[in-house]
Amino acid sequence: xxxxxxxxxxxxxxxxxxxxxxxxxxxxxxxxxxxxxxxxxxxxxxxxxxxxxxxxxxxxxxxxxxxxxxxxxxxxxxxxxxxxxxxxxxxxxxxxxxxxxxxxxxxxxxxxxxxxxxxxxxxxxxxxxxxxxxxxxxxxxxxxxxxxxxxxxxxxxxxxxxxxxxxxxxxxxxxxxxxxxxxxxxxxxxxxxxxxxxxxxxxxxxxxxxxxxxxxxxxxxxxxxxxxxxxxxxxxxxxxxxxxxxxxxxxxxxxxxxxxxxxxxxxxxxxxxxxxxxxxxxxxxxxxxxxxxxxxxxxxxxxxxxxxxxxxxxxxxxxxxxxxxxxxxxxxxxxxxxxxxxxxxxxxxxxxxxxxxxxxxxxxxxxxxxxxxxxxxxxxxxxxxxxxxxxxxxxxxxxxxxxxxxxxxxxxxxxxxxxxxxxxxxxxxxxxxxxxxxxxxxxxxxxxxxxxxxxxxxxxxxxxxxxxxxxxxxxxxxxxxxxxxxxxxxxxxxxxxxxxxxxxxxxxxxxxxxxxxxxxxxxxxxxxxxxxxxxxxxxxxxxxxxxxxxxxxxxxxxxxxxxxxxxxxxxxxxxxxxxxxxxxxxxxxxxxxxxxxxxxxxxxxxxxxxxxxxxxxxxxxxxxxxxxxxxxxxxxxxxxxxxxxxxxxxxxxxxxxxxxxxxxxxxxxxxxxxxxxxxxxxxxxxxxxxxxxxxxxxxxxxxxxxxxxxxxxxxxxxxxxxxxxxxxxxxx
DNA sequence: GAGCACTGC
Numbered sequence: 001x002x003x004x005x006x007x008x009x010x011x012x013x014x015x016x017x018x019x020x021x022x023x024x025x026x027x028x029x030x031x032x033x034x035x036x037x038x039x040x041x042x043x044x045x046x047x048x049x050x051x052x053x054x055x056x057x058x059x060x061x062x063x064x065x066x067x068x069x070x071x072x073x074x075x076x077x078x079x080x081x082x083x084x085x086x087x088x089x090x091x092x093x094x095x096x097x098x099x100x101x102x103x104x105x106x107x108x109x110x111x112x113x114x115x116x117x118x119x120x121x122x123x124x125x126x127x128x129x130x131x132x133x134x135x136x137x138x139x140x141x142x143x144x145x146x147x148x149x150x151x152x153x154x155x156x157x158x159x160x161x162x163x164x165x166x167x168x169x170x171x172x173x174x175x176x177x178x179x180x181x182x183x184x185x186x187x188x189x190x191x192x193x194x195x196x197x198x199x200x201x202x203x204x205x206x207x208x209x210x211x212x213x214x215x216x217x218x219x220x221x222x223x224x225x226x227x228x229x230x231x232x233x234x235x236x237x238x239x240x241x242x243x244x245x246x247x248x249x250x251x252x253x254x255x256x257x258x259x260x261x262x263x264x265x266x267x268x269x270x271x272x273x274x275x276x277x278x279x280x281x282x283x284x285x286x287x288x289x290x291x292x293x294x295x296x297x298x299x300x301x302x303x304x305x306x307x308x309x310x311x312x313x314x315x316x317x318x319x320x321x322x323x324x325x326x327x328x329x330x331x332x333x334x335x336x337x338x339x340x341x342x343x344x345x346x347x348x349x350x351x352x353x354x355x356x357x358x359x360x361x362x363x364x365x366x367x368x369x370x371x372x373x374x375x376x377x378x379x380x381x382x383x384x385x386x387x388x389x390x391x392x393x394x395x396x397x398x399x400x401x402x403x404x405x406x407x408x409x410x411x412x413x414x415x416x417x418x419x420x421x422x423x424x425x426x427x428x429x430x431x432x433x434x435x436x437x438x439x440x441x442x443x444x445x446x447x448x449x450x451x452x453x454x455x456x457x458x459x460x461x462x463x464x465x466x467x468x469x470x471x472x473x474x475x476x477x478x479x480x481x482x483x484x485x486x487x488x489x490x491x492x493x494x495x496x497x498x499x500x501x502x503x504x505x506x507x508x509x510x511x512x513x514x515x516x517x518x519x520x521x522x523x524x525x526x527x528x529x530x531x532x533x534x535x536x537x538x539x540x541x542x543x544x545x546x547x548x549x550x551x552x553x554x555x556x557x558x559x560x561x562x563x564x565x566x567x568x569x570x571x572x573x574x575x576x577x578x579x580x581x582x583x584x585x586x587x588x589x590x591x592x593x594x595x596x597x598x599x600x601x602x603x604x605x606x607x608x609x610x611x612x613x614x615x616x617x618x619x620x621x622x623x624x625x626x627x628x629x630x631x632x633x634x635x636x637x638x639x640x641x642x643x644x645x646x647x648x649x650x651x652x653x654x655x656x657x658x659x660x661x662x663x664x665x666x667x668x669x670x671x672x673x674x675x676x677x678x679x680x681x682x683x684x685x686x687x688x689x690x691x692x693x694x695x696x697x698x699x700x701x702x703x704x705x706x707x708x709x710x711x712x713x714x715x716x717x718x719x720x721x722x723x724x725x726x727x728x729x730x731x732x
Numbered sequence: 733g734a735g736c737a738c739t740g741c
Contacts (some may be wrong), residue, residue, distance in 0.1 A: 123733035128739065157739055173740040202740065291737065324736055356737055390737060435739090443741090500741035532738060597741090657733040676734070 035476060048110075049143060049150045049166075058644050065142060068096030069247045070104075077101070078108050085214055086222045086241035090231040092248025098124070098131075098194055099139050105223065106167050116207045121165065123185075124192040125172040127200045129155040132331040136160075136169040139213040157593055172202035177207075180450050181498070184213055190221045195396070196234065198360065198559075199434035199462075201444060202574050207237070208460045209451060210251040227318065230431055237462050253370075259419040265373035266294065268418045270301055276369050276416075277306065277313055277349055281370025283413070284337055284350040285360060286406055290377045290392050295320045295353050296538075302351060314346035315339075315388050321354035321362070324531060328584065333364050337338070359402050361547040363409065370407040370415040372400060374428070379438050380499070383469040385649050386476075386633075388440050389675035396432040398426065441465060442503050445473040446482055449489045479633060479699055480507045495605050501529065502687040504713060507599065508630025515626035517619075520562055520611060522602070524623070526595035527561040528671055528683065544582040551581075552660035556668070556685030558627055559620060560660045564592065625695055628687050632696035633638040636681055637710035638666050646673075647710055656682035666713075667692065684702060689717050 047054050065071065070091065078085055091097040102124045102136040109120050126132040136153035145151055152161030154170040154481045161168050168177075172193070179185055191210065196203055210222055224234055228245070235243050247629045263267040269287050276285055289295050299318045306316050321330060338348035352364060356376045376399070377390045395403075400417065407413030436444070445456060453459050456470055480503050482493030489497075496506035504524050512521035527533065536544040551567065553559035568588050571577040578585035602609065612619045628635075628642065636644040636653055642664075655661060656674065659682070667689050670681035692700045693714065701719065705711045 171740060177741055198739090200739065293735065322736085323738065359738090361738070379737075392737090447741090450735085536735090656735090658735080675733090677733095680733095680734080 001196045003727070018222060022462065025693050027053075047144050051057055052144075054144055057141075057219060061142050063068045065096070065100060068100055069094070069249055070096045070100045073244065073246060074100075074104055078102055080242050080244060081105065081221065081223070084242055085220070087232050088231060088238065088243045089223060089225045089246065090228045090243065091225065091246035092250065093409075094226055094249035095246040097246060098126075098135055099142065100191055101223065101225065102167055102169075103139065103143065105192065110166075110190050113693070120189040121187050122190045122192065123175060123188050124167070124169050124194055125175050125206070125365070126169060126196050127172055127198050127203065130361070131195075132169040132171050136167075136441045139169070140168065158599065174201055176202050176205055176447065177500075180207060180447070183452060184217055185210075185220070186217075186279050188220065190223065192223040192225060194225045195227075196224045197230060199436070201439060204434055204436045204462060205444060205447065207462050209453075211238070211460055212453075227402075229400075232340065233462070233695045248363050249411045250405055251410070253404050253408040253415050255404055255415045255417060257417050257424065258419060261423060262373075262418050262421055265300060265375065265418050269373050270305060270372050272416050272418065273302055274305055274309075274350060275585075276371075277316065277351075279311075280369065280414070282337075282347045282349065283411070284352065284364075284366050285369045285371065286352045286354060287363065287366045287371040288358065288373065288376070288403055289353060289355065290375055291355060292322050292338075293323060295322055295355065298353050302353070304717045311341065311345070314352055315341045315348040317348065318351045318353065320353055321358060322357070323357050330362075333362070337366075351666070356399075358406065359399060362687075365410050367406055367409065368411060368413045370403055370413065371418065372415060373418040374400065374423075378432070379435070381438050381440055381469070383440075383466060383472045385646075385651055385673075386440060386472060387672070387673045387675065388438075391675075394428055396430060397424065397428045398431050400428060436461065436465055437463055441469050441473040442476045443501075445470065446477055446493060446497050446503055449477075449483065449487075449493065452485070476633065477503060479492055479696075480504065480630075482507070497609075498601050498605070501525065501598075504633070505529075505631040506630075508626055509602065510605075510607060511589045513610055513627045515629065516605065516610050516612045517626050518602065518609050518611075518620045520623050521626050522595055522598055522609075523565045523591075523626070524558050524562050525598060526591040527565055528558075529594045530587050530590045531584075531658075533561075533564060533584050533591070535582045535584050537582075540582075547580075547582040549660070553620075554662075555620060555624065556665075557621065557658075557683040558669075558671070558685040561683075562623070564588075567628045624685060624687055625691050627669055627685060628691055629694045630679050631671070632692065634670050634673075634681075635687070635692065636668050636670060637713070638664050638668075639709050644668070645708065645710065648706060650706060650708060651679060653679045653681045655684055656680040658682065661683050661686070689713060690721075692719055 007192065045053055089101065091098060102122055105122055110123065112254055126135065130155045131674060132155050136151055137147050139172040140147040140151040143151060148160040149162055151162050151167045152165040154161055154168055154174050185191065193203060193206060214220055214222060226234060231243055235241055268430065273285060273287065289298055301319050302318050306313060317338045319332045323332050333352050337350040340347055352358065360365065361686065368585035374395055375392050376395050379388055379395045380391050381388045404415035407415050448456060448459065474483065474487060477493065478485065481490060482496050482503060484490050495510050496503055499506040499509060509521055509525055512518040534548050549562050551563045553563055564583060568583065575585050578588060612622045637647060639645055645651065661684060665686035667687050668684045669687050674680045674682050700714055702711060
């Protein structure tokens with residue numbers, strides 16, 4: 001029996017709630033009158049941002065704000081900021097740093113800049129769009145101003161800010177985009193990088209970039225905000241910048257480990273759920289698993305097991321949670337636990353079975369028990385074969401800590417780790433490897449080049465990527481013509497960097513007018529940029545497969561996606577049509593959105609929008625050639641043995657079972673390489689060998705080609721080409 | 733004959 005074997009070991013580090021709030025209310029009283037900033041704390045009746053009198057709600061919220069832990073250190077923070085260019089602030093969940101610190105900064109900047117004509121904006125970055133949006137809304141409310149006016153946000157597809165905006169929340173990726181046109185970020189006086197511990201690719205690039213910018217702009221200030229782990233690392237990186245710690249506000253969480261390793265974490269998780277449900281007091285359960293299929297499977301098993309127990313236990317509501325779930329289904333996590341099945345019966349319980357999405361992106365109040373098997377799907381990159389793939393791997397200590405914290409948001413909780421304490425300390429790494437060390441950097445390198453960073457080897461990364469990864473990225477960009485042989489950005493590279501896409505796709509778009517099919521390539525690119533549009537419900541798999549087959553194009557999956565997009569538009573984007581054809585309408589809307597953005601970028605660079613006549617034999621041929629113009633490095637050749645080998649890398653790959661191809665073409669281009677039960681290539685289209693040597697002769701240069709079957713075929717193709725040239729010469 | 737961890741431009 002699991003729980004009996006589990007051993008209680010330690011208390012989660014917590015701040016006892018009552019003592020903190022007690023201290024805070026006292027300090028605040030003194031601050032409001034005693035501090036030099038006191039007059040800004042609400043004693044004035046007029047809102048200086050819009051000249052209107054404060055609403056009653058403003059004062060109401062102000063009282064609550066003042067009880068947040070950060071308010072206790074407001075003066076300390078402002079003084080440290082005044083004396084330093086860079087400041088690190090660490091604070092756990094519940095400290096109020098994300099909403100309050102930017103307001104403190106704004107107040108300080110406003111006082112130091114009496115000349116109101118001078119622009120002084122503050123940026124606060126977030127790794128996720130929803131956070132940027134919801135936090136800015138909250139702060140606008142706290143400041144008693146209209147969202148989009150003095151306080152705004154900026155995310156892809158939506159800029160909710162104006163000329164009046166002084167405080168802007170934006171995604172880290174968005175700030176990076178802004179830097180491409182405004183390299184010194186001159187519109188900002190203070191930049192706050194929030195959730196820096198998450199180490200997203202964009203945040204890591206911003207780190208290095210801002211370090212440079214700060215040298216050139218002594219008037220600019222930087223605040224790095226992070227959860228506690230690794231704070232010293234940040235401090236060292238930013239030349240020993242002062243570090244401030246703010247307590248969080250979480251209830252204590254008791255952590256339990258198993259006494260022996262678990263062989264099957266899914267089985268162990270279900271066993272633990274059943275035990276909690278039988279033995280523990282009321283409170284909802286959150287279980288972390290790795291993916292959609294596993295979660296759906298687990299939900300069925302949990303319902304079955306608990307169903308079998310009949311009336312001896314209370315009713316349960318089992319709720320799956322993962323990102324591809326429609327928003328309406330995701331909302332179910334906020335529904336209350338079911339009532340007892342009969343009056344006076346045992347209380348009900350909600351059981352949320354979630355991916356990592358519940359670790360950072362979504363918080364569910366009312367969770368008292370967390371079950372952590374210790375695994376997550378994580379991206380890994382192998383530069384040798386240029387393959388990014390998802391692997392189920394052990395989480396980090398920081399992740400385990402974050403997961404446990406999910407149990408203590410509303411009351412004291414318990415976290416059951418389905419691994420041993422020894423395994424926790426010996427096997428788990430402290431911190432998840434930053435994304436920059438796990439990614440293909442072709443796009444990042446292109447961005448850095450556009451930002452004017454020429455010497456990548458000496459660029460000050462907090463964690464420098466492997467030289468091989470950088471070399472690979474440079475090589476790819478050189479083949480695409482984005483960088484010249486000296487590594488300098490070309491005109492082509494400059495245009496490519498404007499597209500929010502991978503370099504291969506950008507290249508394909510930029511040259512698509514030359515193949516007279518930019519309209520179609522835009523549609524294909526949009527479809528490739530969104531999640532899979534085909535819906536395949538468990539109860540209607542056959543019907544869904546038949547529906548998909550109706551969109552199938554004999555030459556491959558890229559053209560099938562084009563068929564879907566055209567059919568969607570021809571049917572006026574009708575939701576019923578989508579439903580009947582097993583097409584995800586949300587995905588199609590997203591694709592349309594992406595397409596519009598891409599069209600705007602094409603227009604900005606005078607790239608012609610054009611199509612080959614649909615009745616022409618060349619309609620699809622031109623599209624396939626254009627695909628090749630971007631993806632010539634992702635080609636596989638069918639060997640005599642009957643399996644595919646990727647060109648140059650010579651990896652054995654298989655057509656993904658989802659392909660619409662009913663035959664095996666000699667040459668195929670693929671969009672993605674997925675590593676699961678086998679090496680698959682997914683989204684595959686038939687291309688002709690002759691096109692390879694026409695479209696990408698520099699890559700299919702035989703001088704620089706490993707000995708293989710594909711090379712011998714190419715040799716014959718080159719010879720054939722030469723003979724044809726001779727013949728036509730002789731005829732003339 | 734398999735499957736989209738999670739973000740972001």
